[in-house]
Amino acid sequence: MPARGPRTEARGALGMEIPRVPPGAGADAGGAGSDTGTVARPGDAREGTVADEGPLVRVESPAARSPDGDATAQPAILDGVALVTIDRPRTLNTLTAATLAELAEACARLDADPSCRVAVFTGAGTRAFSVGADVAEFARETADELRASRRFDHWDAIARVRVPTIAAVRGYALGGGLELAMSCDMLVLGDDARLGQPEIRLGLMPGAGATQRLTRAVGSARASELILTGRTFDAVEAERLGLATRVVPAERTVEAALDLAAAIAAMPPIAVRAAVEAVRLASEVPLSAGLEHERELFYTLFGTEDKVEGTGAFLEKREPVWRGR
Numbered sequence: 234m235p236a237r238g239p240r241t242e243a244r245g246a247l248g249m250e251i252p253r254v255p256p257g258a259g260a261d262a263g264g265a266g267s268d269t270g271t272v273a274r275p276g277d278a279r280e281g282t283v284a285d286e287g288p289l290v291r292v293e294s295p296a297a298r299s300p301d302g303d304a305t306a307q308p309a310i311l312d313g314v315a316l317v318t319i320d321r322p323r324t325l326n327t328l329t330a331a332t333l334a335e336l337a338e339a340c341a342r343l344d345a346d347p348s349c350r351v352a353v354f355t356g357a358g359t360r361a362f363s364v365g366a367d368v369a370e371f372a373r374e375t376a377d378e379l380r381a382s383r384r385f386d387h388w389d390a391i392a393r394v395r396v397p398t399i400a401a402v403r404g405y406a407l408g409g410g411l412e413l414a415m416s417c418d419m420l421v422l423g424d425d426a427r428l429g430q431p432e433i434r435l436g437l438m439p440g441a442g443a444t445q446r447l448t449r450a451v452g453s454a455r456a457s458e459l460i461l462t463g464r465t466f467d468a469v470e471a472e473r474l475g476l477a478t479r480v481v482p483a484e485r486t487v488e489a490a491l492d493l494a495a496a497i498a499a500m501p502p503i504a505v506r507a508a509v510e511a512v513r514l515a516s517e518v519p520l521s522a523g524l525e526h527e528r529e530l531f532y533t534l535f536g537t538e539d540k541v542e543g544t545g546a547f548l549e550k551r552e553p554v555w556r557g558r
Contacts, residue, residue: 313350313498322358365408401490423483429465
């Protein structure tokens with residue numbers, strides 16, 4: 234039986250099931266003109282975003298992982314793994330301009346840190362990874378104002394992180410929330426995940442990568458249906474479509490993503506970054522150009538100490554010790 238998504242408490246005016254969230258929260262989670270308090274209308278006394286206290290994004294580097302089923306045990310430190318958490322659970326982790334700016338800044342810091350070899354992204358709480366943009370923030374924004382804001386520079390900075398990235402998705406990932414998850418190299422979904430690109434229901438379209446990344450992941454026919462209807466789909470369907478790396482029990486989502494990250498962090502870091510670069514390039518260039526770049530990266534790795542160590546350890550039947558050189 235397909236996994237059930239998080240409890241919904243209302244339907245937006247456009248017919249989409251939505252979670253109940255505070256006024257001014259992510260409009261990707263509901264329909265314009267909803268009477269549930271999800272979307273603030275221009276001129277409405279409820280308009281405005283929920284006030285935040287403290288950082289909007291938390292970074293743990295290195296991350297710590299608690300043993301399964303034992304909350305009293307000492308957490309294990311995962312060397313080389315960073316955990317980045319969107320920390321706005323009261324609004325289901327909506328992506329305001331300020332939140333995106335903090336995410337981009339966190340990504341830049343991690344990218345410059347040689348001790349960070351893998352980054353896991355998640356949302357605070359259990360109800361949502363992120364329900365996307367805050368419509369109260371951009372409802373009155375004009376096209377010229379949006380261009381001048383250079384808001385998409387933050388999205389580009391997040392996608393350019395050189396280390397492997399993993400999205401750990403529980404509950405809702407809608408609109409910009411799903412686009413953020415798809416900007417990661419891998420998606421670990423809890424079995425309660427509910428995904429969608431509902432921008433069409435607001436008279437818009439995806440603007441942070443879904444028309445490109447979703448199409449490359451699932452094909453143009455399926456991507457067109459999901460984008461043009463704005464419907465939500467669950468983790469089972471996401472896995473069947475090839476969008477999910479794996480689906481796990483909801484309560485193990487972050488732990489499973491951290492386990493995957495730790496396994497990758499244990500690999501030779503130069504080779505990992507080279508492989509990530511080649512895989513990402515596959516969606517950007519023709520096959521011939523991708524093969525040529527792959528070969529050049531392969532040649533380059535032959536000049537590293539890790540290549541000497543890896544091949545030597547294999548021949549000597551011992552565990553390799555990676556130096557990152």
